[in-house]
Amino acid sequence: MDVIMECKNVNYQYPLTDTKQIENLNLTIERGKVYGVVGENGSGKTTLCAVLRGFAPSFYKGELTGEVLYDGKPLAEYGDEIATKIGFVFQNPFTQISGVKDTVFEEIAYGLENFGVPVEEIEQRVINVMKMTNVESLALKNPFLISGGQMQRVALASVIVLEPDVMIIDEPTSQLDPDGTESVFEIIKAMKEKKKTIILVEHKIDLIAEYADEVIVMKDAKVIACGPTKEILAKTELMQQGVNVPQAAILGQKLKEKGLDIEYIPVTEQDAVKVFENAGKAGK
Amino acid sequence: MDKSYLELVQVQKKNKIEGLYPTTKLWILLFFVIWIFILSTIKFTSIQLPLLNLVWIPVLLFMFYISGDFVKCIKACRVILTIAAIIFLAQAFIIPGDREVFRLAFLKVSDSGLKKGFELSTMVLSIAGAFVWVFQTTDNKEIGQALEESGVNYTVSYIFVSTLNMINVLSKNSQTIMNAQRARGVETQGNMIVRAKAFVPSFIPLVLSAITGAEERVLTLESRGFAVKCQKTRVLKLQKSGLEKPAMIVCVIITVLLIAGRVVLWM
Ligand SMILES: Nc1ncnc2c1ncn2[C@@H]1O[C@H](COP(=O)(O)OP(=O)(O)O)[C@@H](O)[C@H]1O
Ligand SMILES: [Mg+2]
Numbered sequence: 115m116d117v118i119m120e121c122k123n124v125n126y127q128y129p130l131t132d133t134k135q136i137e138n139l140n141l142t143i144e145r146g147k148v149y150g151v152v153g154e155n156g157s158g159k160t161t162l163c164a165v166l167r168g169f170a171p172s173f174y175k176g177e178l179t180g181e182v183l184y185d186g187k188p189l190a191e192y193g194d195e196i197a198t199k200i201g202f203v204f205q206n207p208f209t210q211i212s213g214v215k216d217t218v219f220e221e222i223a224y225g226l227e228n229f230g231v232p233v234e235e236i237e238q239r240v241i242n243v244m245k246m247t248n249v250e251s252l253a254l255k256n257p258f259l260i261s262g263g264q265m266q267r268v269a270l271a272s273v274i275v276l277e278p279d280v281m282i283i284d285e286p287t288s289q290l291d292p293d294g295t296e297s298v299f300e301i302i303k304a305m306k307e308k309k310k311t312i313i314l315v316e317h318k319i320d321l322i323a324e325y326a327d328e329v330i331v332m333k334d335a336k337v338i339a340c341g342p343t344k345e346i347l348a349k350t351e352l353m354q355q356g357v358n359v360p361q362a363a364i365l366g367q368k369l370k371e372k373g374l375d376i377e378y379i380p381v382t383e384q385d386a387v388k389v390f391e392n393a394g395k396a397g398k
Numbered sequence: 399m400d401k402s403y404l405e406l407v408q409v410q411k412k413n414k415i416e417g418l419y420p421t422t423k424l425w426i427l428l429f430f431v432i433w434i435f436i437l438s439t440i441k442f443t444s445i446q447l448p449l450l451n452l453v454w455i456p457v458l459l460f461m462f463y464i465s466g467d468f469v470k471c472i473k474a475c476r477v478i479l480t481i482a483a484i485i486f487l488a489q490a491f492i493i494p495g496d497r498e499v500f501r502l503a504f505l506k507v508s509d510s511g512l513k514k515g516f517e518l519s520t521m522v523l524s525i526a527g528a529f530v531w532v533f534q535t536t537d538n539k540e541i542g543q544a545l546e547e548s549g550v551n552y553t554v555s556y557i558f559v560s561t562l563n564m565i566n567v568l569s570k571n572s573q574t575i576m577n578a579q580r581a582r583g584v585e586t587q588g589n590m591i592v593r594a595k596a597f598v599p600s601f602i603p604l605v606l607s608a609i610t611g612a613e614e615r616v617l618t619l620e621s622r623g624f625a626v627k628c629q630k631t632r633v634l635k636l637q638k639s640g641l642e643k644p645a646m647i648v649c650v651i652i653t654v655l656l657i658a659g660r661v662v663l664w665m
Contacts, residue, residue, distance in 0.1 A: 169617055169620075194627070197620070197623050197626070198623075202621045206614060208611060209618060210615075210618045211618075212560075212618070213559075213564060214542065215539065216537070217407050219407050220407055220539075223633050225623050227630055227632055227633060228622055228623035228626050228630055229626055229628065230630055230631050231631060232631060233404065233631055236631065237402065237403055237404050240403070241403065254406060254407070258563075258567040259567070269618075273621060273622075276623075
């Protein structure tokens with residue numbers, strides 16, 4: 115097992131609050147895997163992201179106990195350099211535009227400028243990332259005057275260009291239309307192929323079923339379930355905990371209860387087709 | 399590929415005046431303000447009007463013209479003209495004086511009112527006009543970078559540039575909003591009050607979202623290495639147009655001449 119990040123007995127509480135927003139967290143993040151984080155609103159998903167990136171407590175202050183490790187070392191030991199190790203993408207595309215650049219090219223280059231990367235190298239890296247995130251046609255446009263979906267792609271590009279090994283992405287599509295959502299997931303797919311470690315908070319459960327290797331379920335500041343996507347999302351009883359379960363799993367569960375003999379509860383459309391087809395053949 | 403992105407994102411300049419180095423333009427602005435003050439001390443007519451304040455209007459028009467941004471600058475000046483006019487009228491009608499120069503129904507204009515109004519509005523007009531020249535012939539990002547290069551704090555220049563950019567973006571967005579409102583049949587043309595009625599309700603969400611997003615923007619900057627202590631590189635290359643030195647020399651000469659002339663007049 116190739117562990118890249120680890121949380122050991124982590125408890126976290128925002129300032130001026132009287133309950134913990136992260137309680138007794140023990141989590142192991144393996145290199146190259148995609149983790150889907152699900153759970154009802156207010157369950158602590160965003161706070162988990164902030165803890166993993168170190169924003170809690172470095173920015174939000176508050177009280178953190180336990181250890182958050184990257185490559186075996188506490189986050190705090192990395193200082194500013196952590197920005198090149200762990201990338202962070204937020205929900206609202208608008209707040210992720212720096213505000214000081216008037217072309218998409220320069221916007222994406224901004225992080226590299228701040229880290230003092232030579233100009234020629236910047237150009238090459240930005241071009242590569244623009245290709246990967248499909249924003250090259252916007253290179254000379256003002257990043258504020260493009261659509262929300264395009265802005266979110268630019269935000270992703272601006273983080274990817276720093277080549278972090280871990281990407282934390284918090285509800286990247288909740289403010290986007292279906293086209294925008296699809297284009298963001300194209301990028302996530304491309305990063306998955308590049309063996310990046312991704313921690314993705316997303317409400318659209320079918321997308322989690324399709325892209326995530328592992329699922330982390332949160333409720334009331336605690337991780338209540340964690341494991342391979344196929345196992346976790348097949349547990350339709352999670353619905354009682356306020357978690358969406360894929361249509362395929364619900365259908366599978368219902369048919370199983372009606373006596374259909376299926377090998378396992380499918381979580382994606384593809385799986386469902388396979389499972390039901392086999393059950394159908396066996397039934398004949 | 400014809401041009402690399404590094405070339406394409408550079409600011410294109412129409413001529414050597416527009417292309418003056420940003421700091422040179424700021425120096426010219428400073429000199430200009432000094433000249434305005436020198437000439438404004440010379441008074442004419444029986445009520446002591448600083449008539450020479452009017453000289454700066456053709457000078458500014460000339461500067462707009464030779465920079466190749468005449469139309470752009472004039473457009474930006476419209477609002478300043480309105481403000482100057484308001485200042486003039488307010489001062490002229492309100493300030494009491496010994497002698498009445500002019501009367502319109504119950505409104506009286508006194509000599510001191512006329513003098514103050516003229517003095518203030520022409521000053522505002524010419525100084526603001528000079529600012530318009532600097533900001534219309536220079537990109538925000540150029541000014542920001544020039545500030546940084548001359549040692550201004552990185553955070554200060556960030557705030558400066560992002561605020562200017564935000565004003566641009568908001569005004570572009572507000573144009574879109576206004577058009578949408580008009581399409582819905584809301585009255586958007588007419589006097590200030592009519593416009594405000596159409597505008598304010600749709601503008602508030604924009605401003606609110608800008609404020610509530612502040613926390614996320616701080617974290618975004620943090621993620622982009624804003625606070626990293628190292629020698630930063632810059633994609634934007636500030637170019638000198640070659641006229642910087644001559645421009646400064648001309649400015650110094652004009653200043654010396656004006657001061658000399660002023661002193662001679664005193665004697
Ligand atoms: N900056 C903050 N200060 C204090 N409490 C916060 C802050 N952000 C979130 N919380 C609280 O922490 C809990 C978890 O919130 P959050 O992590 O945003 O949930 P989620 O992302 O799952 O919707 C909520 O009860 C919320 O009110
Ligand atoms: Mg959240």
